[in-house]
Structures are given as C-alpha cells and as structure tokens.
Amino acid sequence: MDQAVRDAFRASDDVYGAPRIARELGAKGVVVDRKTVAASMRRQGLEGIGPRMFTPVTTIQDPAARGFADHAQRQWDKGRLDAVWASDITYLRTGEGWLYLAAVRDGHSRRVLGWARLHASLGMLTPIAFETLHYEALTPEPEPAK
Secondary structure: HHHHHHHHHHOOOOOHHHHHHHHHHHHHOOOOOHHHHHHHHHOOOOOOOOOOOOOOOOOOOOOOOOOOOOOOOOOOOOOOOOEEEEEEEEEEEEOOOEEEEEEEOOOOOOOEEEEEEEEEEOOHHOOOHHHHHHHHOOOOOOOOOH
C-alpha cells in the first residue's frame, strides 16, 4: 500500500494530499480509505500542498498613534445630503491579480458619490486610490447642453 501511495504522490509532482490520492487509487481499482492513505503518507513523511490563504496587509498599525475623531458620532444619516460621507477600500481577487476598489457614499441618500479601482501592482495604492476617488466625487458633473 505504501508503494502505491508514494507512486501516486510522486505522479502528482508531490502536490496531492490524502483525499486526492485516495480518489486516484480508487480510479485505478485499488480500494482504499482516505484515512488509510493519510496514515501511509504520515508514515512516509509525505505532505500534500494545500491552497495558500492570502491575507493582504492593509494597515500597519502604530501603537502610539491616536484613532481618528468620530465627527459623525456613528449617526450616518443627518437628514440632509452631503452632511456625512463614508468611504472604504476593499480588495478583490481577479485572474490578473489583486484589484483594489475604493468608494465614497453619502450617508443620507446612500448613493455612491464616486469610486476608483486600481491594480495592486501599483505602489502606494491607498493614497492614489483615495486621491482619485475624492477628486471624482468632488468634481461636479457637467451641466447638460441646452
């Protein structure tokens, strides 16, 4: 059994774990349980490669720094437009790499005032995204032609 597990592991370029090797062996007609394969791999010191979890570093906190003042006092809707704006930045995995999306919303209407997207390959992403975003949000739309 150990030899069959080792052969299947080597055929996968040392990538497959116990569940995939058990399926591979089952497809070849060898009746074997996943736990038996896992025990065999452990005995032989074989480890499959799992998907890596990516956690991008979005904030490097300075313990001495103070937090931002809460000017809205957690009341986003002040009863009128443009009284409170909220902004956020998030990251999205795409086939071409990480894409960062920043948006600004009005607290009263909940309308998106502006947004910007940038690929993570650009340096200094957050300042560029928010500069672009706030420029777009603050720039009035042109008057329609009369």
